[in-house]
Amino acid sequence: MSDKLNLTLKIWRQASPGAAGEFKSYKLYDISTDMSFLEMLDVLNEELIQKNDEPVAFDHDCREGICGMCNLMIDGQAHGPDLETTTCQLHMRRFRNGDTIVIEPWRARAFPVLKDLIVDRSAFDRIMQAGGFVSVNTGNAPDGNAILVDKDDADQAMDAATCIGCGACVAACKNASAMLFVAAKVSQYALLPQGRPERTARVQNMVAQMDQEGFGGCTNTNECEAACPAGISVSNIARLNREYLRATLTGAK
Amino acid sequence: MSTAQTAYLNGRVPDGPIAGKWEKCKNEMKLVSPSNKRKYDIIVVGTGLAGGAAAASLAELGYNVKSFCFQDSARRAHSIAAQGGINAAKNYQNDGDSVWRLFYDTVKGGDFRSREANVYRLAEVSANIIDQCVAQGVPFAREYGGVLANRTFGGALVSRTFYARGQTGQQLLLGAYSALMRQVHHGKVKLFTRREMLDLVVVDGVARGIVCRNLVNGQLESYAAHAVLLCTGGYGNAYYLATYAKGSNVTAAWRAYKRGAFFANPCYTQIHPTCIPVTGDYQSKLTLMSESLRNDGRVWVPLKKDDGRSPDQIPDGERDYYLERRYPTYGNMVARDVASRAAKERCDSGFGVGSGGQAVFLDFADAIKRDGEATIRAKYGNLFHMYQKITAENPYQAPMRIYPAMHYTMGGLWVDYYLQSTIPGMFVLGEANFSDHGSNRLGASALMQGLADGYFMAPYTVGDHLASRKLPAVTTDHPEFRRCIDETRTRVETMLKVNGRRSVDSFHRELGKLLWDYCGMARNAKGLETAIQKIRGLREEFWSNVRVLGSGNSLNQDLEHAGRVADFLEFGEVLARDALARNESCGGHFREEFQTPDNDTLRDDANFCHVAAWEYAGADKDPIRRVEPLEFKEVPLTQRSYK
Numbered sequence: 001m002s003d004k005l006n007l008t009l010k011i012w013r014q015a016s017p018g019a020a021g022e023f024k025s026y027k028l029y030d031i032s033t034d035m036s037f038l039e040m041l042d043v044l045n046e047e048l049i050q051k052n053d054e055p056v057a058f059d060h061d062c063r064e065g066i067c068g069m070c071n072l073m074i075d076g077q078a079h080g081p082d083l084e085t086t087t088c089q090l091h092m093r094r095f096r097n098g099d100t101i102v103i104e105p106w107r108a109r110a111f112p113v114l115k116d117l118i119v120d121r122s123a124f125d126r127i128m129q130a131g132g133f134v135s136v137n138t139g140n141a142p143d144g145n146a147i148l149v150d151k152d153d154a155d156q157a158m159d160a161a162t163c164i165g166c167g168a169c170v171a172a173c174k175n176a177s178a179m180l181f182v183a184a185k186v187s188q189y190a191l192l193p194q195g196r197p198e199r200t201a202r203v204q205n206m207v208a209q210m211d212q213e214g215f216g217g218c219t220n221t222n223e224c225e226a227a228c229p230a231g232i233s234v235s236n237i238a239r240l241n242r243e244y245l246r247a248t249l250t251g252a253k
Numbered sequence: 254m255s256t257a258q259t260a261y262l263n264g265r266v267p268d269g270p271i272a273g274k275w276e277k278c279k280n281e282m283k284l285v286s287p288s289n290k291r292k293y294d295i296i297v298v299g300t301g302l303a304g305g306a307a308a309a310s311l312a313e314l315g316y317n318v319k320s321f322c323f324q325d326s327a328r329r330a331h332s333i334a335a336q337g338g339i340n341a342a343k344n345y346q347n348d349g350d351s352v353w354r355l356f357y358d359t360v361k362g363g364d365f366r367s368r369e370a371n372v373y374r375l376a377e378v379s380a381n382i383i384d385q386c387v388a389q390g391v392p393f394a395r396e397y398g399g400v401l402a403n404r405t406f407g408g409a410l411v412s413r414t415f416y417a418r419g420q421t422g423q424q425l426l427l428g429a430y431s432a433l434m435r436q437v438h439h440g441k442v443k444l445f446t447r448r449e450m451l452d453l454v455v456v457d458g459v460a461r462g463i464v465c466r467n468l469v470n471g472q473l474e475s476y477a478a479h480a481v482l483l484c485t486g487g488y489g490n491a492y493y494l495a496t497y498a499k500g501s502n503v504t505a506a507w508r509a510y511k512r513g514a515f516f517a518n519p520c521y522t523q524i525h526p527t528c529i530p531v532t533g534d535y536q537s538k539l540t541l542m543s544e545s546l547r548n549d550g551r552v553w554v555p556l557k558k559d560d561g562r563s564p565d566q567i568p569d570g571e572r573d574y575y576l577e578r579r580y581p582t583y584g585n586m587v588a589r590d591v592a593s594r595a596a597k598e599r600c601d602s603g604f605g606v607g608s609g610g611q612a613v614f615l616d617f618a619d620a621i622k623r624d625g626e627a628t629i630r631a632k633y634g635n636l637f638h639m640y641q642k643i644t645a646e647n648p649y650q651a652p653m654r655i656y657p658a659m660h661y662t663m664g665g666l667w668v669d670y671y672l673q674s675t676i677p678g679m680f681v682l683g684e685a686n687f688s689d690h691g692s693n694r695l696g697a698s699a700l701m702q703g704l705a706d707g708y709f710m711a712p713y714t715v716g717d718h719l720a721s722r723k724l725p726a727v728t729t730d731h732p733e734f735r736r737c738i739d740e741t742r743t744r745v746e747t748m749l750k751v752n753g754r755r756s757v758d759s760f761h762r763e764l765g766k767l768l769w770d771y772c773g774m775a776r777n778a779k780g781l782e783t784a785i786q787k788i789r790g791l792r793e794e795f796w797s798n799v800r801v802l803g804s805g806n807s808l809n810q811d812l813e814h815a816g817r818v819a820d821f822l823e824f825g826e827v828l829a830r831d832a833l834a835r836n837e838s839c840g841g842h843f844r845e846e847f848q849t850p851d852n853d854t855l856r857d858d859a860n861f862c863h864v865a866a867w868e869y870a871g872a873d874k875d876p877i878r879r880v881e882p883l884e885f886k887e888v889p890l891t892q893r894s895y896k
């Protein structure tokens with residue numbers, strides 16, 4: 001059943017990368033509980049345009065929880081209160097009439113704000129460039145079934161591979177660590193025979209790039225796992241640490 | 254149809270027997286020597302399966318590639334959302350599949366409106382795609398013995414679809430993205446994210462560059478190259494409510510059209526039968542429930558009109574499993590256009606369910622009883638989760654409610670067998686071209702086509718273009734680049750200056766509703782004429798009454814949207830014109846005047862067995878309809894049947 005909500009929104013507004021930002025308050029009335037969180041922001045923006053106010057800028061694209069583009073801190077929680085749910089999949093039925101909702105961008109040194117709620121996450125791309133691949137050119141591949149993969153390994157690799165690269169793990173972490181993101185990719189390849197030949201260099205290079213981007217260290221508070229909309233488990237961080245140790249011990253690059 | 258017209262569009266299909274055409278073509282194409290490759294610059298617009306795969310593969314060969322997308326990362330292209338799977342003629346299941354059968358199913362599924370030679374080539378390379386993706390580390394579903402698993406998709410009687418849970422597109426795209434990132438690392442690809450292509454630069458009749466807007470600071474930038482590849486996806490967002498990502502647009506293709514690329518078959522749009530129904534007028538998009546669900550879900554409506562009972566109160570004998578009833582061979586797995594029309598027919602006749610009666614049931618109770626909830630969860634867990642998030646209903650306990658929604662576009666820029674458009678040096682790959690799916694695409698075939706174009710076609714055919722043409726040095730100082738930048742700037746400034754009363758979104762919604770009502774699942778001449786008039790009126794109003802706030806020199810999402818809607822408003826008219834000119838029904842193009850007694854498409858092969866490609870004739874002039882005749886030598890033209 002759809003109900004209606006009246007809400008107060010406190011939203012971070014910032015004109016450009018260097019500019020000073022501030023929270024601004026907005027009132028919204030008669031918001032249907034069937035709306036998604038982003039549809040609620042669409043309604044706000046439509047009202048702002050009618051009042052000649054510039055609409056709030058926020059990133060989004062697929063609106064079905066898979067592209068990793070949407071990224072809002074909602075009442076201090078990355079992607080809001082629902083477990084394993086992106087901002088775009090959060091629905092207003094999760095809120096109560098009269099609520100005040102605080103909406104901020106991801107806050108991390110490695111993710112500078114571009115405008116309002118939009119941040120620059122290109123650091124993630126650069127970590128991937130450092131080693132998040134298997135070196136196989138188009139045309140090099142043997143028959144698909146020539147590489148057998150144990151079903152459990154394939155399933156676990158898939159669990160890790162579902163990372164959507166949204167950065168919630170970084171935003172949720174008090175150290176702004178990107179360990180869960182890096183761990184997911186390193187794990188996927190570590191679990192698969194295709195990833196083995198480059199295993200040592202991959203983990204070393206990705207971790208080095210992560211440090212260079214200014215992400216913080218991991219102190220095992222597991223906030224990343226709690227915030228992850230794709231349900232990536234911190235057990236991947238343990239695997240990353242093992243891979244890193246192994247690479248350091250064997251020394252080879 | 255005049256001969257002058259037919260002579261005009263030549264698909265450049267190699268001669269000889271169909272099974273040898275691609276091999277022959279590859280043998281005859283000119284090669285660029287390894288040491289010369291680094292002297293060529295190639296622009297690839299789009300980082301979806303088509304663009305990501307092409308950019309990475311061309312860079313591996315040694316070309317200098319510039320890769321563009323409007324999202325903040327190449328990994329977020331719309332391909333990421335594909336759910337169900339990718340076809341390949343591997344015959345791993347020993348169930349009789351072959352290149353021939355995949356070719357046949359695709360030609361038939363497309364209702365005999367595709368180019369046979371292209372489809373055959375697609376089927377031929379399909380197996381290589383799976384090999385390539387496996388080698389990249391794409392975690393496809395596996396059997397206990399470690400071999401790859403398959404599932405069945407619509408329009409086929411064999412099991413040839415490879416998948417990674419309900420996130421196949423994500424995994425394939427991340428595979429292509431990882432190959433792309435590797436080439437960025439090697440310095441062969443330069444990435445330009447948060448860039449929107451707003452014009453194509455043609456110098457001396459050859460595509461030589463693009464103009465784009467830097468979406469972060471608003472600056473207009475231009476880039477020169479020896480070839481331009483458009484891999485910018487489909488135009489389904491013209492309908493506003495669609496399963497597309499919000500940013501998907503026709504802008505890049507439309508700008509190229511206005512510079513001389515023909516737009517083929519715009520009226521071939523695919524409405525997907527299984528999507529979550531609309532709930533309110535604030536709705537911003539529609540969400541697909543993958544076709545793979547029809548493997549285990551049974552579609553039904555109550556036998557009684559306006560039956561208000563909840564589904565668990567309706568006994569089996571009082572249900573109409575209408576797809577199983579009407580199509581006993583294919584049952585719930587009929588082609589998409591057939592399933593969509595059947596759902597519309599049931600709802601329009603008063604048998605629809607849910608509030609408003611605009612939905613049918615997709616029921617998993619039998620499958621859960623047979624296989625257990627755990628099995629169903631392992632296959633479709635993420636889809637069920639998504640359904641529950643959006644509707645607040647638990648599909649393990651009650652049937653899903655679904656309704657058709659705009660999903661994919663078979664039409665696109667016209668390309669020849671080499672994937673080259675009517676502008677030499679401009680290639681079009683993936684959903685952005687019109688090439689392989691005729692008037693209806695079969696499930697799990699778009700991912701196959703995008704990757705085939707990107708990994709296995711463009712690397713050869715782009716090389717042929719570079720090796721066979723003299724391409725004088727051109728830089729962005731060329732007057733043509735200046736002119737394109739100036740025109741783009743004027744357009745942006747004009748939009749900002751209108752300062753009217755209506756938001757961009759309100760125009761987009763109104764256009765979407767017009768197209769859905771008059772040019773959706775069922776069309777007729779009168780409605781299409783009305784649509785054309787109304788779209789024109791809306792377009793005029795847009796340029797006098799739209800309100801776009803903010804400036805052109807900063808991040809301005811409203812301005813981005815305005816540009817896309819302005820193009821949809823021009824494109825929408827051509828779409829309706831194309832539908833009006835095609836006096837027959839085929840695949841996703843259903844003209845009410847032309848149907849069989851069973852409500853199926855009635856083609857007119859004598860008059861319409863051709864591709865219609867629209868040529869821009871200048872502002873305020875009607876576009877010209879060009880024709881490429883289609884021949885069916887391998888699969889004889891017959892009435893398509895899924896009975």
Ligand SMILES: Cc1cc2nc3c(=O)[nH]c(=O)nc-3n(C[C@H](O)[C@H](O)[C@H](O)COP(=O)(O)OP(=O)(O)OC[C@H]3O[C@@H](n4cnc5c(N)ncnc54)[C@H](O)[C@@H]3O)c2cc1C
Pocket residue numbers: 298299300301302303304321322323324329330331332333334335336337338339421422448449450451484485486487496497498501502504505541543660661682683684685696697698699700701703
């Ligand atoms: C929900 C859903 C599920 C699907 N499931 C399946 C499935 O199971 N199997 C299947 O085969 N198919 C499926 N499809 C269809 C398939 O996903 C798409 O057809 C295919 O991924 C399109 O790929 P593409 O590379 O052509 O374009 P896209 O992936 O759409 O990529 C377009 C790229 O172009 C860029 N771009 C666009 N315009 C501009 C511009 N003006 N300037 C700069 N860059 C631009 C974008 O940034 C993006 O990088 C599904 C589609 C949807 C919506």
Ligand code: FES
Pocket residue numbers: 059060061062063064065066067068069070086087088089
């Ligand atoms: S918009 Fe794509 S994950 Fe939210």
